[in-house]
Amino acid sequence: MLLGVNIDHVATLRNARGGIDPDPLLASKICEQNGATSITTHLREDRRHIKDNDVAIISKEISTRLNLEMAVTTEMGEIALKINPHSVCLVPEKRQEVTTEGGLNVAGQLNKIINFITPLKEAGIVVSLFIDPCEEQVIASAKTGAEFIELHTGKYSLAYGSLDEEKEFNNLLHASKIAQHYGLKVNAGHGLNYQNVHRMHEIPNLYELNIGHSIISRAIFSGLDNAVKEMYELVK
Ligand code: PXP
Numbered sequence: 001m002l003l004g005v006n007i008d009h010v011a012t013l014r015n016a017r018g019g020i021d022p023d024p025l026l027a028s029k030i031c032e033q034n035g036a037t038s039i040t041t042h043l044r045e046d047r048r049h050i051k052d053n054d055v056a057i058i059s060k061e062i063s064t065r066l067n068l069e070m071a072v073t074t075e076m077g078e079i080a081l082k083i084n085p086h087s088v089c090l091v092p093e094k095r096q097e098v099t100t101e102g103g104l105n106v107a108g109q110l111n112k113i114i115n116f117i118t119p120l121k122e123a124g125i126v127v128s129l130f131i132d133p134c135e136e137q138v139i140a141s142a143k144t145g146a147e148f149i150e151l152h153t154g155k156y157s158l159a160y161g162s163l164d165e166e167k168e169f170n171n172l173l174h175a176s177k178i179a180q181h182y183g184l185k186v187n188a189g190h191g192l193n194y195q196n197v198h199r200m201h202e203i204p205n206l207y208e209l210n211i212g213h214s215i216i217s218r219a220i221f222s223g224l225d226n227a228v229k230e231m232y233e234l235v236k
Contacts, residue, residue: 006212035232103132133175142182157191
């Protein structure tokens with residue numbers, strides 16, 4: 001299993017002062033040097049953390065893969081075609097949310113998603129859909145022609161250690177099995193941390209985990225290199 005690191009949180013801290021520190025590009029390089037196989041940036045409509053210039057620079061300077069998370073909007077489609085990242089991960093976006101709260105409703109907008117991803121695929125960009133672990137969304141995702149889904153692990157992460165853990169974990173397991181049956185490759189992420197990540201190994205053939213908040217939080221105390229190394233060892 002591979003580890004992708006979401007470095008948006010570094011940009012959030014930088015933007016708090018409006019200066020240049022901490023630098024998301026330097027963070028990306030440290031992540032790569034310590035085991036990350038991809039760097040995720042979520043270019044939000046309101047640009048509250050990562051900004052256009054960050055994405056442009058990171059896409060040129062990193063040596064692993066850039067995974068551009070974005071909403072299904074005309075503006076973001078155009079930016080993706082210009083930046084040409086290795087992959088895009090399509091997410092729902094609400095202005096007021098603190099983080100991506102739920103998965104993309106693929107089943108409810110199947111034609112829109114198909115039309116949106118067609119030019120991206122034609123440009124050679126790998127497309128992933130961030131969805132909740134539910135059968136309806138998995139089957140709809142398979143119909144879009146996307147190569148990957150990313151299963152939203154938020155509910156599992158929140159339920160970890162509680163009576164609901166097993167139910168939420170089984171939803172992920174079941175969704176992943178169905179997805180692979182339909183030929184989709186499966187990533188997962190959201191809310192994963194140093195305690196709860198170990199159960200991802202019980203889900204066969206997960207390709208990559210995308211993790212941000214817990215790694216950047218730990219980095220404050222132990223340094224980004226150690227925080228990434230430690231998560232890399234757990235994921236590996
Ligand atoms: N995957 C997706 C699609 C996300 O939106 C996020 C959060 O930005 C993550 C993974 C990483 O989540 P976390 O920061 O909780 O590790």
